[in-house]
Structure formats: structure tokens, C-alpha cells
Amino acid sequence: MAIRRKYSVSDVQKVIHALIAKLTSATAPWSSWQAVYGYPEGEVFNFTKLLLYVDTPIKTGTLAHQGGRPAITMEIIVGCWNNGGDEGTGGVEECDIAAGHLLDLFGDVDVYNTTFTVTLGSTTYTNKSLYDHGIIITGSTGPRNIPVEDPLEYRREVTVSMIVTF
Amino acid sequence: MRAVGDPAEADIMAISSECRIDFTGWEAKSTRIKYAISEAVKEAIDYGMDELSRKVTQNLGGMRHKKGTRSPYPGKLPVTMISGNLHQAVRHKRIDLTRGAVFIDKNKAPYAVHVHYGTKKMRPRRFMSDAVAERREAIINRQRYLIKLKIRRAGGNPSEILGL
Numbered sequence: 001m002a003i004r005r006k007y008s009v010s011d012v013q014k015v016i017h018a019l020i021a022k023l024t025s026a027t028a029p030w031s032s033w034q035a036v037y038g039y040p041e042g043e044v045f046n047f048t049k050l051l052l053y054v055d056t057p058i059k060t061g062t063l064a065h066q067g068g069r070p071a072i073t074m075e076i077i078v079g080c081w082n083n084g085g086d087e088g089t090g091g092v093e094e095c096d097i098a099a100g101h102l103l104d105l106f107g108d109v110d111v112y113n114t115t116f117t118v119t120l121g122s123t124t125y126t127n128k129s130l131y132d133h134g135i136i137i138t139g140s141t142g143p144r145n146i147p148v149e150d151p152l153e154y155r156r157e158v159t160v161s162m163i164v165t166f
Numbered sequence: 167m168r169a170v171g172d173p174a175e176a177d178i179m180a181i182s183s184e185c186r187i188d189f190t191g192w193e194a195k196s197t198r199i200k201y202a203i204s205e206a207v208k209e210a211i212d213y214g215m216d217e218l219s220r221k222v223t224q225n226l227g228g229m230r231h232k233k234g235t236r237s238p239y240p241g242k243l244p245v246t247m248i249s250g251n252l253h254q255a256v257r258h259k260r261i262d263l264t265r266g267a268v269f270i271d272k273n274k275a276p277y278a279v280h281v282h283y284g285t286k287k288m289r290p291r292r293f294m295s296d297a298v299a300e301r302r303e304a305i306i307n308r309q310r311y312l313i314k315l316k317i318r319r320a321g322g323n324p325s326e327i328l329g330l
Contacts (some may be wrong), residue, residue, distance in 0.1 A: 037283075039241075039289050058299040076300065083286075146283045157283075
């Protein structure tokens, strides 16, 4: 279990980001998209690829059990945002494809098969799966359509629920 | 094994033909508990809506600053106020017996959605979903307590009825 109790918010965010970054670095169609840690700030909108952003997770509950330290339940928002309009990043269809892939990724046991490398604190964990980090995905909901200012932009958000053990 | 003509057999036959079970007490208790549950659910939903509205309003009650000036703490809760319209736009309404909604009056603050989800130039301040995540456990615990209490007062056993 790599997630540190006192740093659970940033550690979970880093782990989920590392998982998505791994997919976008190699696997099609993920390789057409770009993983962003945290809410996309102004400068990342210069990327020509569709953005997959991993927002800050929120703790939603505690799972106490006898004989061990309690686990916590968390929700994290993973969004997709195409910022280049129809010509740049495939329009609404591309955004829906990305949202569908996110939903499927977190709705299937295959999510535990992907191994990735992440640095938490001063320790680098090489080729570990979500399960190795103590994260159990309990479901994904969405995608929610998020209103945007520019008519050529499309944005969707998927909420992923998980149990984090320490 | 009983022999034919056994007196015990005769008693059983007599009971089966004359048995009368009075369910009126059970029916009265059942009605009382059903009523108690519906009252408790109503109260629990009201509590949930009040608690959530209070937290959302609190999330929207940040520092005031002038129009055209930068927020003193961008991207953080509580949301800073310029006109204060969003702060005053929190509403709640009961949908039916078991459902209620806390929402923002779109006519009062049409920009609420952009504040909540963020834009290219503004970080999100999820005043609604943060309030839900923060208060969900407390609201559910309180609702469970209210329902159990009402059932117990109506003479029922909450663990048998709710399986809790």
C-alpha cells in the first residue's frame, strides 16, 4: 500500500493521473489525448490534443472495521475537454469517445491490469497497478455535460468512486 | 408416533377447526409504524435540504471585492462575492415524499454553473458538490437516527424493520 494517510488527497490524484498518463503515452485511442494533473490552467489550452484532466479528489466517507485502520471512500473527477474546436480535436464526438473510454476504464476489472510508475513523496513505485497502491474502484458515473463559453469547445466529466486502503 | 384415536390428535383437530387469530393489534401497530416512517422520512428530507442549503450558502459567503478586481484567493472556497446574487440564490424544494432538491435560482445567478465547474480563465469552485461530499455522511446518519427514533416511538423495532 503506497498511499500515505496524511497525503491521501494528493497521492490518490497522482496515482490516477499516472494511470491515465501511462495509457495516453502508448495505447490507441488514448494516445490521441493528453493527461493533465489538476484543473487545466490557461497555458495547457495551447495543446492541440483533447485534455483529460484529473481534478482533486474528495473524501466522501470512512469505512471502519475491526482489527485494522479504517479505509476511506473518495470520489475523483476525471474530465475531458476539447479545446481546439471541431478542426483541432474531433469535436463533440471525440469528447464523447474519451468520456466513454474513461467510463469503461473505471467500470471494468481491466483497470487493475494496467501498471504504471509513480513517485509519491520521495519513493518511486515502478510498474505497480491500482490494486498495489491500495485503491479499489467501486464505480464510475457520468459523463456530465459541462457548459462552456466557446461554442466550439466540448467538456464532459466522469466521477470515479473508490475505496482507498492504507 | 401417535395412535389412531389419540386424545392429542383430537385436540389438534379441534384447534384447526376453531382457531381464531386476532390481527387487529398487529394491523393497528403496522399502520402506526407506516405513518411514523412517512413522518420520519418527511422530517429527514427536510433536515437534509436545510443542512445542505446551509452548507452551500456558507460555501458562497466569501469575502466581498469590487467588480473588475481579482479575487483575493482564486479557485478556493468560500466563493468571493461581488454582487452577492449567487449567495442569495440558494433554494430548496421538495419534489415528493422521499426526494428534495437544493439548487441555485438561475434567474438570480445565471453564472452559477461557470463558478461551479470553472472556465478556461477561472478555476472551478464546486460549492455544491463539495457541500454534498462534506455533509453526506452526517446527513445520512442524522436521517437514520430520525427514522429509527420515530419507529421506536410507534412501538416498532427499528432493527427488524430496517435491517440496520
